[in-house]
Structure formats: structure tokens, C-alpha cells
Amino acid sequence: MPFDGRTALVTGAGRGIGREIAVGLARAGARVAVLARSSAQVGETVELIRRDGGAALAVPADVTDGAAREDALGAIADAFGPVEVLVSNAAVVGPLGPSTRVDLGEWTRNLTTNIIAPAALAFAVLPAMVQRGWGRIVTVSSGIVANPAGMVGGNAYVTGKAALEAHTLNLAAETAGTGVTVNVYRPGSVDTAMQEWVRTRDEADIPALHRRFTDAYRRGRLITPEASAAALLARLAGDGTGEIWDVADDLLPAT
Numbered sequence: 001m002p003f004d005g006r007t008a009l010v011t012g013a014g015r016g017i018g019r020e021i022a023v024g025l026a027r028a029g030a031r032v033a034v035l036a037r038s039s040a041q042v043g044e045t046v047e048l049i050r051r052d053g054g055a056a057l058a059v060p061a062d063v064t065d066g067a068a069r070e071d072a073l074g075a076i077a078d079a080f081g082p083v084e085v086l087v088s089n090a091a092v093v094g095p096l097g098p099s100t101r102v103d104l105g106e107w108t109r110n111l112t113t114n115i116i117a118p119a120a121l122a123f124a125v126l127p128a129m130v131q132r133g134w135g136r137i138v139t140v141s142s143g144i145v146a147n148p149a150g151m152v153g154g155n156a157y158v159t160g161k162a163a164l165e166a167h168t169l170n171l172a173a174e175t176a177g178t179g180v181t182v183n184v185y186r187p188g189s190v191d192t193a194m195q196e197w198v199r200t201r202d203e204a205d206i207p208a209l210h211r212r213f214t215d216a217y218r219r220g221r222l223i224t225p226e227a228s229a230a231a232l233l234a235r236l237a238g239d240g241t242g243e244i245w246d247v248a249d250d251l252l253p254a255t
């Protein structure tokens with residue numbers, strides 16, 4: 001039980017990869033705070049964990065809202081104590097489409113969700129982790145960061161994930177030797193609502209991207225959220241820091 005008695009917060013844990021990370025952490029002994037905007041989905045994940053004999057707390061919140069983040073961390077501290085494992089997984093993929101037609105407000109909202117919120121959460125939980133000499137912070141990124149030109153029509157997403165990795169690796173260097181590890185996770189192409197959302201966009205706006213996502217789905221190339229979460233959890237208990245963990249290294253055949 002590598003996380004026995006540890007307090008974990010998983011953002012975006014209402015469905016998809018985040019839900020499976022939350023379930024896996026609970027099975028590994030952690031008390032897990034489940035955060036997402038949809039109360040119903042948060043409730044389902046909490047129920048799954050409790051039925052499995054684990055400890056979970058529902059924390060319905062929007063990560064882009066600073067006051068909501070503070071309230072969530074307060075509720076977690078009251079129920080379980082300070083966060084010792086932070087998995088920043090919540091993200092949005094849109095807006096998608098030709099960049100000059102994208103609304104700047106939506107572009108900014110993507111980055112507020114995908115990079116500002118994970119950074120703010122890390123800064124909030126880090127002092128207590130350093131004080132206790134133990135902590136785990138993981139940001140869930142994307143393999144697209146290795147090939148930013150490969151997602152035409154997804155400028156906000158690619159920009160935010162690249163910034164997220166830079167933030168994570170820089171923070172890892174800053175916290176080296178404290179007992180707190182800070183790492184990036186690239187989860188692979190996973191069969192979730194996010195993939196489905198891309199497939200249901202107007203193909204004319206994102207022709208190459210739409211084709212790639214639809215082909216991957218039809219050819220059965222997507223991995224399950226469970227498999228992706230398991231690859232992350234296998235790494236998380238270790239002492240490695242400042243690393244980019246790619247599911248492809250664990251699960252997919254080398255190409």
C-alpha cells in the first residue's frame with residue numbers, strides 16, 4: 001500500500017483518466033479528494049471508491065476559480081489533512097479550429113484551466129509538503145508537446161500543455177532534495193469523453209485532427225483510462241523527480 005494514509009487530490013476525477021487515477025490511489029491506500037465541476041460525476045467516482053472500501057471526499061469545484069480552489073483545499077484539510085499527493089489532471093481541449101477565428105476569451109480560458117490552475121494548486125500545497133519532507137505532484141500533459149506542429153487547430157491546448165511541462169520541470173528543479181517529487185505524465189491516446197468531443201467537432205474546422213482522432217478510434221488504437229492510470233501510479237510511488245513519464249514507455253510497443 002504505497003500511499004497508505006496519504007491525502008491525495010485528483011483534479012478532473014469525475015470521469016476518464018482522472019477517475020481511474022483516483023480509484024487507483026484509493027486502492028493504494030490514499031484518502032482521495034475527487035475534484036471536478038460536475039457534482040454528479042464527482043459523486044459517481046466517490047461512490048466507486050467507497051464501494052471498493054476506500055476513503056473519498058467529493059470536492060465539486062471549478063479549478064479556474066481561485067476562491068473555489070481555496071475552499072476545496074480547506075475542505076480537504078478539514079476532512080483528511082493537508083494534500084500530500086496532487087495529481088493535476090483536469091483540462092479542456094478546446095477551443096479548436098483555425099487560430100485566427102478562435103475567440104481570445106476561450107483561448108485564455110483554456111490556458112487558465114490547463115496551466116494557471118495546476119500552477120496555483122501546486123504553489124498552494126507545496127509549502128506543507130516541503131515542511132513535512134514528503135510530497136508528490138504530477139501534472140497530466142500530452143505527448144503532443146513533443147510535436148507541437150502535430151495538432152493543427154489546437155493552438156491553445158498545445159501552448160498550455162507545453163507551458164505546463166516547463167512549469168513542472170522548473171518546479172522540480174526548485175524543489176530538488178526536499179522530499180517532494182514533481183513530474184509530468186503523458187497519458188497516451190485514451191478512450192475518454194475528451195477524445196469523443198474532438199470527434200464530434202465540425203470536420204471542416206480541423207480536418208487533419210478530426211481524421212486522426214476518428215481513425216484512432218475506429219482502428220481500436222485508444223487505450224483504456226484504467227491502463228493509462230495504472231502506468232502513472234506505477235511511477236508515482238518512486239523517488240524520481242523532474243521526469244517526463246510517457247505511457248508509451250510502459251504500455252505501447254516501441255516504434
Ligand SMILES: NC(=O)c1ccc[n+]([C@@H]2O[C@H](COP(=O)([O-])OP(=O)(O)OC[C@H]3O[C@@H](n4cnc5c(N)ncnc54)[C@H](OP(=O)(O)O)[C@@H]3O)[C@@H](O)[C@H]2O)c1
Binds near residue numbers: 015017113187
Ligand atoms: N484522452 C486522451 O487521449 C488524452 C491525451 C493526452 C492528454 N490527455 C490529458 O489527460 C487528462 C485527462 O483527460 P481525459 O481524456 O480523461 O478528459 P475528460 O474525460 O474530458 O475528463 C476531464 C476531467 O477534467 C474536468 N475538468 C475540466 N475542466 C475543469 C475545470 N475547469 N475545473 C474542474 N475540473 C475540470 C472534467 O470534469 P467537468 O467538466 O465536470 O469539470 C473531467 O472530470 C487531461 O489533462 C488531458 O489533457 C488526454
